[in-house]
Amino acid sequence: MIRISPAMIEVQRVIERVARGACPVLVLGETGTGKELVARELHQLSPRAGGPLQIVNCAALPETLIESILFGHTRGAFTGADADRRGVFELACGGTLFLDEVGELTPGAQAALLRVLDGGCVRPIGGTKEIAVDVRVVAATHRDLAAMVAEGRFRLDLFHRLNVLSVHLPPLRERREEIAPLAEYFLSRLVPTMGSRVTRIELGAMALLLSHDWPGNVRELRNAIEHAVTLAEGSSIGPNELPHSIRSLGSNAMVAQSPAPPPPSSAPPSQNEPRGLRALLRMHEAQLIHAALEKTGGNQRRAAALLELPLRTLERKIASLVPRSD
Secondary structure (H helix, E strand, C coil), X not given: CCCCCHHHHHHHHHHHHHCCXXXXXXXXXXXXXXXXXXXXXXXXXXXXXXXXXXXXXXXXXXXXXXXXXXXXXXXXXXXCCCCCEECHHHHCCCCEEEEECHHHCCHHHHHHHHHHHHHCEECCECCCCCEECCCEEEEEECCCHHHHHHCCCCXXXXXXXXXXXXXXXXXXXXXXXXXXXXXXXXXXXXXXXXXXXXXXXXXXXXXXXXXXXXXXXXXXXXXHHHHHHHHCCCXXXXXXXXXXXXXXXXXXXXXXXXXXXXXXXXXXXXXXXXXXXXXXXXXXXXXXXXXXXXXXXXXXXXXXXXXXXXXXXXXXXXXXXXXXXX
């Protein structure tokens, strides 16, 4: 997880505090914001880190098999049950069970899940004995569970049982300073696996990435970089390699989302330069400088080496980013 924005730094603080407990956690956020990463980190930072982590996507469970997958079944419990099978609650004993998209559970499965959370025991389908399970449940959803409760589509008692502690992930459009580092990270991870020669993202392409609204959040950004790496023929990713949805909206988004007017410059802007591009590139440069200084503890000389800039150039750029008082 990239943590540069104040919002994500706060998310990390919450994760570290919440991880120490044992009660259920509800992770909230739009699709693609990284809810599974939060669950994995909660597990790794918890006293249960040495135990198993079981991950279940509730939206992908066949309705007829939900309770069997969660709680297990005995041989002969139903047609096709030719052997005993342990459910994920048993498999996660001593560790963590991550229930992704918990809002998709059927009413029957919601009731059964509530019984397990309240009683700490499961009864496999067809079984006669209850089995004690020591599991911390981390649930996640992109849905508004409170609204679903009001509409009668999600149990109020289960909502309160899951929502003892919560972590809210902000969408990527609210933490734009992390777009560039995430794009570079995905590039570094994808290039070796795809046999590509790409080594960098051109400034024009980065400006488009910075101006996009990212309705699919981090997952959409990763897919965009994979798309671009696949199409790139040279050593860099240009605007034309990005998905059409990003290129087609880019010019309008640059005008609407420029954080500030372009800084004054003695050199006239290029006639072909889109409005707002200079401001977006300046914003990206500021993000990179901020990240380098944060990584080096504020040491400008080390930050300059990290950015491959002369120290005097970095000092001049830092000075230009500080607002002048009249």
